Amino acid sequence: MTALTALCTLLAVGALLIILSYIAWQGIGSLNLQFLIDRPRPVGEGGGIGNAILGSLVLLAISSVIGLPLGISVGVYLSEVGTGRFAGAVRFMVDTLTGIPSIVTGVFVYAVLVLPMKHFSAFAGGVALALIMIPIVARTTEEMLKLVPHSLREGALALGAPQWRVTLGVIIPAAAPGIATGAMLAIARISGETAPLLFTAFGSRFFPSSLNEPIASLTVQIYNYAISPYDEWHAQAWAATLVLMVLVLGINISVRFVTRKRF
Amino acid sequence: MPVETVAPKIELPKKRDDSVLVQKSSTVKVSVHDLNFFYGRAQALHNISLEIPERIVMAFIGPSGCGKSTFLRTLNRMNDVIPATRVDGKVLIDDHDIYAPGTDVVELRRKVGMVFQKSNPFPKSIFDNVAYGLRINRITNSSSELAGRVEQALKDAALWSEVKDRLKSSALSLSGGQQQRLCIARALAIRPEVLLMDEPASALDPIATSKIEELIFDLKKQYTIVIVTHNMQQAARVSDTTAFFLLGKLIEVNTTEKMFTAPNEKLTEDYITGRFG
């Protein structure tokens, strides 16, 4: 039995290692400093993904600013209030939203933001990503808050703390590492989203100058380069993929590091 | 010739008054009248009436599920946090009905502190744990006074000497017995008048337990203490009066000495002699 599970583990881990090493092997060739800081240039002139990296970071920032507070608040609501028909409805909707394909979210934001504004924008991209992020963060926040032992709540209440104080001052700090983990993992997840950005942020060949304009992102750039007919751009796509992988791995590893047990 | 000797006067020990309640101050601190308590439709407490005098230790004993913890929690309205509970009857603390509409529950809980069965220190430093109640009740603005209150509370809980050099370290690094004393210090810091203890030593080893019991003995000089315990010997050791509960009813209240040598009710005697439950 142990041998069987060990074999399956090896297969799964092996697959991951194969992916990582293949990407690294393919992408490392085109990877250099110039590549990382330059913006895309016409075929034959080199160019890089500097604007895409920056664009991804900007989109992550916008979506985090919108999505994290909202998601955490919903999570807090569901955990602390939790009962009653309204809460039940909210929980159901959150669960449903988790399952919505990201392209649907993208199309929705297209219809609701991009069309009225009459242009693509980083802001719309951020909103789309936030909409994907909120249900994930809400659910993990709720779970983490639920894990806080009820006895801590009672202990604080028995000292004369009103409910809101207990939540803010005792429960959330106690669950903070877990909530942070959930947030970081949500960020890592949406950093790999492509479809919603196609209709919202759209993509750009230039460095971002305002949030009201289309913006490049690693994922869209990889998509564009990959479906192009040029070998040079294919190579750049591989390199960009490698960069994206490193970014996601970096977020995951730093989450582990930052939330190691202190208290 | 007979020698005159003067026999030394023998000091006989003072006659012990049978009724502890008469001996101590007869001010009633907590007075419960016809209390009924419901979890949803199920009735957990039936017509409980009880008086708890000031500055004594009263033990609540009874088999599991008899309602003693539920009743304890009605005294500081901790049952309010459980949904669908209902209280019928009066609980007077210092002659104020704590279930009257408009009662400040926060103030009530400052006055009536609680220590739980499983110690529940916050994942903060030792200092911050004890200071928590002081901070949220905004008892003092001066940080030196705060430190002073924390120190006093830790001394009252017989923990100061063990932690005075590491107030900033995590409360979770303490042993089980120390954590429980920390929770007691945390409750004492805000200077309650009544201290409710729900099986405070049941999760502790005998040495830690005896430390807690000694502490209770010291504390009763200042506080009115109500302790729920399933350990009858502990009730006998620690309390002045004992109340026996069964199936949500109060069967008997008596001085502890009477309770364990000659209780009034047969049910009480059956329980105490181990003949059921």
Next chain:
Amino acid sequence: MDLHRHLDDELSSLRDRVLLLGGEAEQALDRAMYALSERDSDVARQVLDHDDQVDQLEVEIDRQCIDIIALRQPAARDLRFVISVAKMAPVLERIADHACNIARAALDLNNEPELKSAMDLNQMSEHALGMLRAALDAFTSSDAIAARQVIKSDTEINDLYNHTFHRLIELMVTEPATATRDARLLFVAKHLERIGDYVTDICELTVYMAEAAFIKHTT
């Protein structure tokens, strides 16, 4: 794990033992008085030989009481019972000791010519035996009312003792030849009077056991 059944068994066994001791005391007194009134020295010697067993029984009861208290922490009624038994055993043993003293007096008196005044003592000893039996019955059925009755009847023994005392003193003065024998009889009367007092102690313990009332030194 029926702990209280173990306790019940132990309490039963303790009760059986103490009643056995009571029976031994009763029998010792009965036989000692028989040895005296029927001038039977063999019976007197039997009483004396048997006393070791009685002492042994008392020690066993003592030990069992301590064990029960240490290991079972009896409470309320059970505690009162064990404490009462622990106090009662030495009293019963002392009754048996006094019976032995009577037996020794019988041995001495049987070596000398018969004395008419021995008859008076039979009344006293009947009364003492009756009291002892009633006290043990009251203990067995935890009957405080019966126990109180027995305590009242101690006055009769005291009265009989006073009467016997004066009679024997009178005899010692008027018939110096039998003075030694009369003196021995006086001591026997004293033993019987003491037995009456001990039986009172047993009854007070019974009242405590049944009602949790301390009536020592008040009656």
